[in-house]
Amino acid sequence: STFRVSSLTSCGVDPLSPWTVYYPRYRLEDLDPADFITWDFWSSPIGNGPYRYVRHVPETMMELEANPEYFEGPPRIGRVTLKFGLSSVPELLSGNVDIAAWAEPAQALRLAAEPGFQSYWQYSAPRAILWKASHPLFEDPGVRRALTHAIDRETLHLVLNMPPGLPLFDVPLTDRQFRRGELPEPIGYNPDTARRLLAESGWDDADGDGVLEREGLPFEFELIVPGEVAGSGVFIQNQLRDVGIRVEVSTLGIGQVRRHWRSGDFEAIVAFVPEDRFLPMFGEESVSGYQNPQVVEILDALGCEADPAGRDSLYRELAPIFTRDQPATFLFRMLNWFVMDARIQGLSSPWQADPLANLHKLTIDPGPPDEAND
Numbered sequence: 001s002t003f004r005v006s007s008l009t010s011c012g013v014d015p016l017s018p019w020t021v022y023y024p025r026y027r028l029e030d031l032d033p034a035d036f037i038t039w040d041f042w043s044s045p046i047g048n049g050p051y052r053y054v055r056h057v058p059e060t061m062m063e064l065e066a067n068p069e070y071f072e073g074p075p076r077i078g079r080v081t082l083k084f085g086l087s088s089v090p091e092l093l094s095g096n097v098d099i100a101a102w103a104e105p106a107q108a109l110r111l112a113a114e115p116g117f118q119s120y121w122q123y124s125a126p127r128a129i130l131w132k133a134s135h136p137l138f139e140d141p142g143v144r145r146a147l148t149h150a151i152d153r154e155t156l157h158l159v160l161n162m163p164p165g166l167p168l169f170d171v172p173l174t175d176r177q178f179r180r181g182e183l184p185e186p187i188g189y190n191p192d193t194a195r196r197l198l199a200e201s202g203w204d205d206a207d208g209d210g211v212l213e214r215e216g217l218p219f220e221f222e223l224i225v226p227g228e229v230a231g232s233g234v235f236i237q238n239q240l241r242d243v244g245i246r247v248e249v250s251t252l253g254i255g256q257v258r259r260h261w262r263s264g265d266f267e268a269i270v271a272f273v274p275e276d277r278f279l280p281m282f283g284e285e286s287v288s289g290y291q292n293p294q295v296v297e298i299l300d301a302l303g304c305e306a307d308p309a310g311r312d313s314l315y316r317e318l319a320p321i322f323t324r325d326q327p328a329t330f331l332f333r334m335l336n337w338f339v340m341d342a343r344i345q346g347l348s349s350p351w352q353a354d355p356l357a358n359l360h361k362l363t364i365d366p367g368p369p370d371e372a373n374d
Contacts, residue, residue, distance in 0.1 A: 050075045050360030059085055064359075075360040082356075092117075092339060099340040099355050105161040108337035118342050120353035121163065123178065124334040125274035127229065129236070130281060132267050133327055134289025137221055144326035145187065146197035150243045151236055152189040157332055159235050163349075169330055171322040172278060174315055176308055178333075179351060184319050187326075194243045205244055212244040220246035221267040226257045232270060232331065261287055273328060279303070282327055290327040 051064035088100035112119040168186035203212040225233035233249035264287040
């Protein structure tokens with residue numbers, strides 16, 4: 001039996017979606033779906049992972065113990081307690097926890113420079129500006145490419161306290177492609193090219209007020225930005241001003257941003273673009289009004305393709321279409337930051353940084369022996 005929260009294709013279930021979970025039929029087949037939230041199953045979970053459930057206190061903690069039958073061998077840390085609803089970094093500094101998950105980037109960078117702590121980061125879902133392709137300002141792919149040329153994304157990464165040298169990309173990619181560096185040549189920062197493309201699309205500043213116009217329509221729009229990356233909105237506003245575009249930035253909470261993109265109520269919006277949103281964002285009923293039958297066909301095929309090599313191949317088919325059409329300007333992949341006591345070993349950036357996903361690989365370094373007891 002399968003339960004999922006994701007967009008459906010003609011095959012019904014995306015087998016590789018991170019939201020697709022497989023449960024044992026024998027435990028669930030006689031339960032009433034109407035009582036899904038209150039099933040006893042949720043308070044006595046089972047699994048074959050490296051750790052087993054021991055107990056929990058609602059909204060407070062969960063205790064796990066090592067599974068001695070785990071196929072890779074029993075984890076070296078025998079017992080783990082997960083604490084919920086806490087300010088993780090203050091708890092780490094006070095010594096109440098050993099690992100602070102999903103720390104603020106500035107906090108993680110500061111603590112990484114202090115003795116006794118270390119920090120790691122891991123790639124998460126991409127963030128991109130989703131352009132309202134059905135809007136008169138953004139219906140021309142040449143204009144959307146110009147907008148990408150106008151934004152210095154490498155500098156934007158530094159503004160957001162991201163590590164230097166993060167790769168740029170303009171197309172959807174699988175994690176396998178990203179890990180192997182199979183990224184098509186990105187659209188580079190080039191404001192002169194942006195101005196040329198805009199002029200070729202009929203935009204000019206005839207009245208000299210600093211804002212481009214076409215047939216009496218000024219090139220000005222609202223950009224909706226999540227509060228957690230508010231700095232990106234101001235940066236993009238300044239970048240586009242340099243090529244004659246006026247941007248009003250609206251900074252909203254993540255829930256409000258989600259409602260705007262789901263309803264299509266935006267002109268441009270900085271949104272998460274994970275795999276399970278490709279269909280509503282770029283498919284047949286795209287919330288942005290973007291229409292491309294080739295993209296619809298490929299996305300539908302992705303929903304039926306479980307073989308990783310086959311998925312890579314389909315993404316390669318998407319790449320030149322996205323580069324040409326630019327229905328979205330990919331800004332960066334979000335980074336999740338983790339800070340921990342320096343005694344915790346076994347993690348690395350950027351692909352093995354999440355302690356929850358790598359609990360079975362962790363060890364605790366006891367440190368140098370106590371001289372008084374040596």
